[in-house]
Amino acid sequence: MSATVILGLGSLLAVPSAYAESLQDMKDKKVMIQEKRTDVQSNILETETKIKNLQSQQLTVEEQLDQLEKNMTVNANKIIEKTAEINKTNAEIESLKAEIVVLKDRIAKRNELLKERAVSYQEGGGNLNYLEVLLGASSFSEFIDRVSAVATIVEADQDIIKQHEQDKKSLEEAQSAVEKKKLDLEKMLAELEKVKQQLQVQKNQQEVLLAELHKQKEHAEHDIVGFEEEAANLKAQETAVAQAIQLEQKRLADAEAARKKAAAEAAAVAAAKKKQASISSSSSSSSSSSSSNATVSAPAVSSGTFNRPSAGYVxxxxxxxxxxxxxxxxxxxSGTVPVVATADGVVIRAYTSSSYGNVVMISHSINGQTFTSVYAHLNSMSVSAGQVVSKGQQVGYMGNTGxxxxxxxxxxxxxxxWNAAKSNAVNPLNYLSM
Ligand SMILES: [Zn+2]
Structure with missing residues (x-):
């Protein structure tokens, strides 16, 4: 049995590495292209979401602009209203001023008239004023007469003057009230103008924002076109590589079939010779290997960093x-032999290769050092790429594939x-005990 195993390994190592490498390279390339395509697809989705967001932002800003424009119209109407009121108030002020001028003129004329009347009253005494009239009395009774006469005249004059003064005062009050009203209106107008400016600033800001959103959306749409082009290119590349892989696999399978046939013939010759040499030992060994179908238990999980990957002997x-x-x-x-992960890790590959057969590769990170373990010729695999496994977890069954x-x-x-040259390979027996 060990002889056939060794023969098998000899065959494995006889595989021209250039073929295996180039096929592996192609497969790696295909995986890379697929990964890149996935990236590009997710870029497209991301960008589409971005465009949707930008569109909804645009809508919001446009609604805000609409509202701003409505507010600006309301404000502009108020400004027109207040300006009209101010103009009306200005007219009122002007007419009051004119009335005051007329009144002042009238008062001045009346004063002139009063003076003339006083003069005519004193005609007998020459150019004397009221006081002189009074002081010019020759007797006390005349003085009293003069006082009462002057008083009557003065009183009458004073009533007229008082009336005029009152008229003038109320006009002035009216004028100051209107002027105050005008000031209030102007204050309101100034506030409205301020609001108008603020609304204009807001509108400008929103318009800048809207332009920026438009620009971003345009960029995103441009990006999508680029991504879609890239995705199409990658898809074409992937198809090409898949075809190349198929061709290479067929070529390898043909070569392998020829090799396997030659090796089987050689093994049959060797087995026949061995049988002749020792019939009893050969028959017991072959019976145990062919008829034994017993399930072997998985190796116990060890306390060391690496676990033995299966039962059996080296x-x-x-x-x-x-x-x-x-x-x-x-x-x-022999029998049904579980194969387990040698340490905690992540399955990087679980595939069928012409040389390795069903093979699982696991990447481990141990104290910052990466290790890669390989389990080849498996009968079946129970893990897939990307799966996280723990030490002692079954990855498949021992087999005779590849x-x-x-x-x-x-x-x-x-x-x-792992690399095709296997330059990083170390002796597992230095890391685990069998
Ligand atoms: Zn080997």
Missing amino acids: SSGFGGRWGKSHNGIDIAA HSYGQHLHFELHKGA
Whole structure:
């Protein structure tokens, strides 16, 4: 059994690495293109959402502008109203002023008249004023007569003057009231003008905002066109790469079938020779491997950082073999053998390769160091890419898929990332005990 396992590994290592690498490169490229396409699609969705938001913002600003314009119209009407009132008040002031002028003139004329009357009263005594008239009395009784006469005249004159003064005063009061009214109106007008300016400032701001929103929307729409173009290009690239992968896989499968056929023939020859040499041991061994279908339990979870990946014995160690290097260890066991994650990690790949067969690759981060573990030739896989696994969690069953002859697990451990040259491969037995 171990002989067939070793033969299988020899075949695995005989796969021309250039083919595997270029196929792997193509697959990686396809994954990269798909990831990029997903990014671009999400960019498109994001930008579409952005455009919707911008449109609703635009609508809001446009409504605000509408309201502002209504407010401005109301304000403008008020300004017209107040200006008309001010003009009317100005006219009132002018007419009151004119009335005051007329009244003043009338008072002046009356004063003139009163003076003339006083003079005519004193005609007998020459150019004397009231006092002189009084002081010019030759006797006390004459003085009394003169006093009462002057008083009567003065009183009558004073009534007229008082009346005029009163008229003048009430006109002046009316004038100052109207002027106060005019001041109030002017104050209101000034406030309205201030409101008008504020509304204009708001309107300008909203218009700037609206223009900015228009610009942003235009950019976003332009971006979407670019993204859609990019998405179309990526889709075409992806189709091309998928076709190239199919062609390469067919070519590899053909080459592999030819190789497998030759190896099987060689194995049959070797088995026949072995059978001849020791019939009893060969038959017991072959019966145990072919008939045993018992389920083997998964390895116990160890306390170390890395766990053994499956039950079984190490049928091939790490390192040089036939002038080639073996980049992992082989663990062989018969029956249904669970294969488990060697440590906590994230499944980076779970796929079928022509050389590895069903293979799971897990990335681990241990104390800041990345490790990659590889579980090849699996019969079946129970995890998928992106899945988080814990140490000892089953990833599949041991099998005989890909370049393998006889059931075994080909297990690799890489300090760092996996690469086609397997330059980071380390001996797993330095990290875990079997
Ligand atoms: Zn191996």
